[in-house]
Amino acid sequence: MADPGADTKNLASVVFARRGRKKMHWTDIFSYVYLAFGIFLMFGPVLWLGMSSFKTRAGLLEFPPTFFPLGQIEVQVEGYKKPLLLFDVQMDDGSTKQLAQIRRIGIVSQMVDPKNPSEKFKIPIGQRTKVREFRMAWENYRDPLERFNFLVFLKNSVVVTVVATLVTLLINSMAAYGLSIYEFRGRNAIMLFVIGTLMIPITVIMVPVYLVITNLGMVNSLWAVILPGAATPTGVFLLRQYMLTIPKELIEAARMDNASEWTIFSKVVLPLAMPAIAVLAIFSVMWRWNEFLWPLIVLNRTEVYTLQVGLNAFQGELDVQWHYILAMTVVTLIPVALVFAFLQKFITTGIASSGMK
Amino acid sequence: MTRNSDQPAAVKNTVVSIAGWPVQRVFRLLEYPFSKIQKGVGIQGMPWIFLLPNLLFFGIFVVIPLFINFAFSFTGGTELFLSNRVYTGTEQYRFLLECETFGDPITCREDRFWKGLYNTFVFVFFQVSFLVLFSLITALILNREIRGRGFFRAVFFFPVLLSPVVVALIWKWILLRDGILNAFLVSIGMDKILFFVSPEWAMFWAVFVSIWAHMGFYTLILLAGLQAIQPDLYEAAEMDGTSKERVFWRITLPLLWPNLLVVVVLALIKGVQVFDEVFVLTGGGPGTATQFIVQYIYNTGFTEQVQDFGLASAASIVLGVILFVLTMLQLAVTRARDNG
Numbered sequence: 001m002a003d004p005g006a007d008t009k010n011l012a013s014v015v016f017a018r019r020g021r022k023k024m025h026w027t028d029i030f031s032y033v034y035l036a037f038g039i040f041l042m043f044g045p046v047l048w049l050g051m052s053s054f055k056t057r058a059g060l061l062e063f064p065p066t067f068f069p070l071g072q073i074e075v076q077v078e079g080y081k082k083p084l085l086l087f088d089v090q091m092d093d094g095s096t097k098q099l100a101q102i103r104r105i106g107i108v109s110q111m112v113d114p115k116n117p118s119e120k121f122k123i124p125i126g127q128r129t130k131v132r133e134f135r136m137a138w139e140n141y142r143d144p145l146e147r148f149n150f151l152v153f154l155k156n157s158v159v160v161t162v163v164a165t166l167v168t169l170l171i172n173s174m175a176a177y178g179l180s181i182y183e184f185r186g187r188n189a190i191m192l193f194v195i196g197t198l199m200i201p202i203t204v205i206m207v208p209v210y211l212v213i214t215n216l217g218m219v220n221s222l223w224a225v226i227l228p229g230a231a232t233p234t235g236v237f238l239l240r241q242y243m244l245t246i247p248k249e250l251i252e253a254a255r256m257d258n259a260s261e262w263t264i265f266s267k268v269v270l271p272l273a274m275p276a277i278a279v280l281a282i283f284s285v286m287w288r289w290n291e292f293l294w295p296l297i298v299l300n301r302t303e304v305y306t307l308q309v310g311l312n313a314f315q316g317e318l319d320v321q322w323h324y325i326l327a328m329t330v331v332t333l334i335p336v337a338l339v340f341a342f343l344q345k346f347i348t349t350g351i352a353s354s355g356m357k
Numbered sequence: 358m359t360r361n362s363d364q365p366a367a368v369k370n371t372v373v374s375i376a377g378w379p380v381q382r383v384f385r386l387l388e389y390p391f392s393k394i395q396k397g398v399g400i401q402g403m404p405w406i407f408l409l410p411n412l413l414f415f416g417i418f419v420v421i422p423l424f425i426n427f428a429f430s431f432t433g434g435t436e437l438f439l440s441n442r443v444y445t446g447t448e449q450y451r452f453l454l455e456c457e458t459f460g461d462p463i464t465c466r467e468d469r470f471w472k473g474l475y476n477t478f479v480f481v482f483f484q485v486s487f488l489v490l491f492s493l494i495t496a497l498i499l500n501r502e503i504r505g506r507g508f509f510r511a512v513f514f515f516p517v518l519l520s521p522v523v524v525a526l527i528w529k530w531i532l533l534r535d536g537i538l539n540a541f542l543v544s545i546g547m548d549k550i551l552f553f554v555s556p557e558w559a560m561f562w563a564v565f566v567s568i569w570a571h572m573g574f575y576t577l578i579l580l581a582g583l584q585a586i587q588p589d590l591y592e593a594a595e596m597d598g599t600s601k602e603r604v605f606w607r608i609t610l611p612l613l614w615p616n617l618l619v620v621v622v623l624a625l626i627k628g629v630q631v632f633d634e635v636f637v638l639t640g641g642g643p644g645t646a647t648q649f650i651v652q653y654i655y656n657t658g659f660t661e662q663v664q665d666f667g668l669a670s671a672a673s674i675v676l677g678v679i680l681f682v683l684t685m686l687q688l689a690v691t692r693a694r695d696n697g
């Protein structure tokens with residue numbers, strides 16, 4: 001065995017290695033402490049959510065909580081129909097035995113030795129501790145999807161996200177095309193108008209948009225969620241910025257070949273603008289999946305709830321069923337986590353270059 | 358060898374063509390009507406055709422509502438449709454804004470609104486200061502030569518993508534009476550704290566959770582700003598043996614300043630509109646301790662027994678004015694950054 005002190009030193013020199021050979025500055029140590037604490041603070045809560053979501057209802061009520069989801073072991077004992085709960089029991093003579101509980105009467109529990117079913121004991125409940133094993137409560141995930149409406153919420157969320165993203169991409173890329181390829185009178189005015197709409201977030205016009213939606217007869221339909229946010233100024237900007245870089249000669253050449261404007265748009269410009277469209281698509285998917293305030297206003301019936309609204313309604317009930325809520329929170333989180341895992345680069349460069357969120 | 362490297366591309370192409378097939382169908386279907394339209398309006402009319410759907414959406418869901426908003430705020434009653442509403446002049450605004458002594462919400466006619474305004478102010482003050490401070494520290498650290506920079510950037514960034522409901526539920530689960538934080542407090546010999554019963558704690562966690570969720574976004578913007586600073590400036594400073602502290606105050610901070618201003622104003626604009634996370638986390642409670650302007654509008658217009666659309670509209674116009682001022686500020690600082 002090597003000297004443990006040398007190991008720590010090696011480890012430290014690996015962890016704190018820097019390019020160059022200058023001596024450590026206090027900011028170096030601070031940085032690593034900060035980052036370590038950062039991992040704990042940012043990942044910890046999500047990890048805790050994941051662990052908790054696999055605990056049974058009884059497991060969640062335990063205080064202090066255990067880190068891993070644990071379930072009490074049940075054993076089948078000869079002569080008993082139902083499986084019995086297993087306990088470690090401190091016997092009167094000081095030894096410990098594993099016994100199964102037949103029934104509990106007040107503070108005394110009637111127990112049996114699983115290896116020797118004829119022998120019965122009466123044990124005060126203070127002398128027994130549960131025997132537990134790592135067990136995931138998958139029913140937390142299954143039940144809300146089967147018995148409650150979560151499958152419907154999930155479907156609604158998917159429909160809203162997909163349809164809204166397609167509409168957003170279509171109308172915003174058309175507008176961006178109109179604003180980037182053509183020179184026409186009024187173009188600057190339109191640009192100003194589009195910038196202007198940036199200044200009016202939904203929080204300011206909730207009431208009148210609700211009136212418009214009511215007038216269109218769309219309250220409690222998914223269109224009420226899809227349509228109002230479909231035209232986004234940030235989307236138009238992002239796409240227009242990109243389309244401006246497409247060489248004019250390409251478009252001129254296509255016009256020479258008698259291509260219609262729509263053909264130029266769909267066959268020449270859109271394929272070239274794919275990187276920008278991909279960024280907008282990713283953002284749109286995340287905006288729509290996560291949207292909360294507006295769906296909360298226009299969706300008042302459970303069968304049209306999206307996941308976010310459904311989760312909120314579920315956690316607002318008097319008897320909060322945390323074992324289901326935590327599992328459904330994980331389900332709500334998964335698509336975003338997948339998008340992030342695979343498309344992180346798109347997202348971070350998208351934000352850094354356009355400042356949109 | 359070549360086959361291997363072509364395979365991912367081939368897979369990608371297949372996926373793209375399968376997903377793209379319905380899209381292509383739609384585009385082909387639209388080709389005929391659009392060529393007809395082009396015959397009608399000529400090439401110089403086409404930009405308007407391309408702009409039309411977007412402008413229609415903006416018109417219906419932004420511009421018209423903006424005007425209706427004013428109309429609502431000058432009428433009273435509980436009817437949703439404008440034709441049924443009674444003109445009341447500036448009554449809604451007077452009801453909303455009149456106070457016996459300003460600065461003391463309880464003496465105002467609509468004390469809930471003022472409480473919401475006051476709460477929003479407190480929230481924004483603490484949230485924006487600490488948000489910018491921690492984003493700056495994180496960006497500075499991520500800008501150093503550290504191992505696993507991409508990983509750490511992701512660590513701080515990922516909560517930005519979580520939905521506000523998910524964020525709020527994650528933290529609510531930690532902060533409950535029998536939650537893990539209280540378990541920790543008990544284990545170090547302290548008493549449990551009922552975080553959602555104490556107004557101060559509720560506000561603290563509202564600020565904390567919202568910083569936790571949004572810090573990554575601002576960190577990213579500041580990091581881009583830091584990376585735009587010329588490396589030769591640092592090299593020159595190093596040659597001169599300038600201390601790190603001095604480099605920060607004399608080079609990094611002044612050059613990052615325009616970006617920092619943009620971040621502050623962006624955070625202000627978002628902060629004033631705080632609703633989602635806190636609504637799910639605390640429900641505005643205890644009492645009205647964490648009720649903000651947007652929740653006041655939401656409650657007044659949509660959840661109360663008597664839906665008071667006029668009052669909600671008047672309140673949202675007040676919010677709109679605040680946001681307008683902040684947006685003007687944003688345009689000014691953004692222009693200053695991009696020009697200077």
